[in-house]
Amino acid sequence: MSTGAPVDLSHAAEASLEAGDASERTITARSPLQLFWRRLRRDKVAMTALFFIAFLVLIALLAPLIVKIAGTPGISVPDREALDEFGLPSGPTAELFPPKLGDHPLGVDQIGRDVFSRTVYGARVSLLVAFVATGLALFIGVTLGLVAGYFRGWADAILSRVMDVMLAFPVLLLALGLGAACSLSPCLGGIIQPGLPVVIFVIALATWPYFARIIRGQVLSLREKEFVEAAKSLGASDFRIIFREILPNLIAPIIVYTTLLIPTNILFEAALSFLGVGVQAPTPSWGAMIAEATGIFDTAWWFMFFPGLALLFTVLAFNLVGDGLQDALNPRSSK
Amino acid sequence: MLPYIARRLLWSVFLLLVITFLTYLIFYKLPSADPALLRAGRQPTPELVASIRETLGLDKPWYTQYFLYMQKLVLHFDFGESFQNNVKVRDELFDRLPATMSLALGGAVVWLVAGIGIGIISAVFRGTLLDRFAMTGALIAISAPVYWLGLVSIYLFSRDLGVIAPIFDATGLYIPPQENPIQWADKLLLPWLVLATAYAAVYARFLRSNLVEVLGEDYIRTARAKGLGERRVIFRHGVRSAVTPIVTLFGIDIGVLFGGAILTETVFNIPGVGRLAFDSIQKSDLPIVQGTVLIASLAIVLANLVVDIAYAFIDPRVRY
């Protein structure tokens, strides 16, 4: 995907192969879920990252409170005093020794808005998009992948071709085009409102084929397995087979690919905002803040730097958790 | 084998057709600048605007416009003219391709060398501090947005600005290698490094885990037992099998990049196809948008095709 963050397939490839076997092998021992949790808990790095994410979610939810405590002005209040007579912004007022925050701990942006407040609020957009867009892509992708893989025939033929087309489309351009088209007036008969919904819709649209293709592949191999045949011979309906036999075996790859996709989608949203398509002003988005800073970052480095740092840490945390999850799911760890 | 290739080729062409159609739909519906008004001047009379609209063919229904466009494209390899300034789109595209290709290929060299190198070292020295350091670094590299990395590196290391060390030329633009190879490389050096960072990290991680897996296989143990030197074991046997999936990945990555690394090109001011795509979307210059999307899709489809065929050679099971 050309979102500036190449997808890391290293662990995924293995984990998907192992998932099916793991469930068969460990039926007599502890439940796979319990084993999984044990392994995960022991992975200190992943747990730290998990706590960081929880912390981030908390920050996003409590953003107004945090800003109030820090005493910084709101996200769309330009502070005239923080700009010089040419309109150039002033830098961070925070100091370490003695520790004080000052009026603008991380400086102000080009029109005098406080960088700290906007960075804190920016977490909302990133996390919201990450979870909702990925969730949506997951839902669509898994459903369509299941249908294509299980029922085969013309459903599979059509869906596979659709996936091919979507995957051949340059993703970023598609997102730019759709984002720009739907930013002004609602698309799809009013369902997709401009602003955040457009971004979520566009990202979900661009990434569902990724899920669908993988799930389809999984289902293709799963449906040949003995336990499915057994269920069929017992007279189970398709519906039952899908939900009782196949879906549980997909949980592991679903988790794995979701954890791979979330950080990618965070970066995708930031890239879209950086390119000017995305949430509208004055809602702060880390990518948009970096974009605004490009003209002036040679003299005012702070409002390019801090949102980027926030992005880095957030995505890193998700990647670490993702790694940890994959290792926990796959007992034959390559560590 | 041949029927397989033929089938894939046919499918690829069809894919491209569908993509041009979808592109036309999406970008046509884009409520962006009205090209007729843009050319009409400051206080145009309605007649003038109508006249320009007719000249540009914008008064026809979109499917007619699409048909005419495809006709020109297929029969004359003519991508049309820009709405903004009548430049031939084909010329624009081919003008910009060298910059994008230089960026992509140069970056590819760097990330392949770095990625594979680090991957091998990490796998061989698995568990050591070196390994952990490398893998942590790789993880951080994947997590940073490429444009942010670009901006930070310009701030720290460009000759203009370089707060830490003025090393790299970050003024952008593009000098063709046949004109001045040293300047060509000089201007692209920092973009290569920044672009390669995230990819190198991915490849390093990928190769490492594959190699570790392969090195644990029985036949490796046999080779070692036979008394083969460790280096031979690693390279002749280990890396060779671990590298195959990387080839697939590489093909696809390069394919995507040839369509334009928008983010890198924007940050470093490189006049490539990606930048062109972005600018033309902004200006709603539909013929150029179509052209760039087509080129990008072509690159992706071609890359996929090559990779699939290569795979079909290697693994006969794949041909369905």
Next chain:
Amino acid sequence: MRRLKMSWLLTALLVALALVAAGCGGDDGEESGGKKGTPVTGGGKVAEGKQGGDVTFLAAGDIDYADPGQTYYTFGFMVAGATHKTLYSFSPESPEKAIPDLAEGEPEISDDNKSVTVTLRKGVKFSPPVNREVQAKDVKYAFERSFTANVPSGYATSYFSELEGAPTEPGKYQEIPGLVVDPADPYKLTLKLTKPVAPRVVAAMVMPITAPVPQEYAEKFDKKSPSTYDQYVVATGPYMIKNDAEGKLVGRKPGKRVEMIRNPNWKKDAIDDFRPAFLNSITIEEGNDDLTVASRRTLRGQQLMCCDAGQPPIPILRQALTKFKDQLGRTSGGGTRWIAMNSTEKPFDDVNVRKAVIAGFDRDSLRLTRGGAEVGPIANHWLPPGIPGHDESGGLEGDPKFDFMKNPKGDLALAAEYFKKAGFKSGKYEGKEKILTIATNADPGKQTAAVAQAQFEKLGFKLNFRSVPQDTLYTKFCGVPKAKVVICPNVGWFKDFTDPESMLQPTFSGDAIKEQGNVNWTQLKVPEIDQAMRDGALIPVGDERNQKWAEINKMIVDQAPGIPFSWDDSFSLVSKDLKGVINVYSTTWDLSFTSLK
């Protein structure tokens, strides 16, 4: 904003006029403007300089057209000014009055103002491959072709539609009977008009539409739709775009570069051309999307000029204003920037609400987004400095009777009073609906819009705020009344020539409201004002005209159509080894006067 509207050109010249008049007096054209802004960098005489030199002009975008009949943006005008002789031109030595260029002397205007006769200079030649002498028929053809569908000129119908027999709709080529070449004198051209608008027609003769075009050479290109003459233009000025033996402009690669070299058929002394033409060649290097980088290169490099936008990025501007004064050229932009409020939509259909907004707005912050006080004065009415009628309207401060314009930093108490008058007892706007606001997504307009948004919210408004590309803004939203945009924060008007009518009529007259390409963004339609404007159009140039339009200006201020905030200057940069001369017409560097130091 990358491209400048060419109306700046004419506006600019009046502004420069004001600069010269107000500042240093007419020092026999030696140094124009000596105060803060100087059209000659580093001082010195305008028409003196070293021969030779090859200069590169760094630009982000391309010229719109090389075809003089079609170009209408500043950047294209810069090139046209160096490669074509128009009937009359503004020279840096005489920024306040156009001097004869292609014409031999002053135009003869009939007493009824319905006929203008111009005699062309002899000995002016077209560049290769045409090589022949220019005659009146070439100016005639230049006019005629710009009325055709293949060569749509953006302003032919605006300023020359009164030519007898001029087509009302762009169509096939036809001769215009109102353009008469004297049968006894092939150098004499008479323009016959259907209405007494000769003064305005003469004023418009500085525009590139009057650059001669050889029919026998150009008509084959003009037959194509659209015309391809743009790729085969021949020159009459000191410079020409490099071409081949067939006339194809090999020096022009759209989006990449424009190479101008000396025109071998231009002999300064033989035709008594006012241009010194010091430089040997000028190459425009395009694609410098990042103007910060281009500006820095210019300031630190050699033989470089910049930029094709109205001002370099603000941090660079600040550096230039403090450390690189000798490399900065400035001239009045000659226009007003403002925020338009749609008077046909709620809540701005109530003039008291509009006045409340202006009263409470901190216009100084708006100007700060464009660089602050150094960049120009805050606008307090609608005729910028340098436009006739500006002084009569109260000069920089405006008329003190308009209390809501008095405090540029915003007077919230006064705003509250006006809100109360409009029925909002709390002193702030009380409506809950989201007001459609379309802004640009390009710097610095983007910042201006963001500051404006915060201010509107301070006054109680809730905005449905969207950013779109600049071109989309004008062609699909703010310029289209049907789009029902209520607030347009990034509008500005830079008039076409030094005349208050073209400054006020298109933007505030009910007669000027169009379905597409509308620039009366407020959609102001006040019968008294409209009638006053129709009356004012008929008054000939002079004090009476200025007085009348100043009154109209005040009437408009009283309608509070929008929030004017800046009469800012236009800035350009040169490197240290160049002596840059600004052409106040194009508001950028004059390529025929700039030289090496």
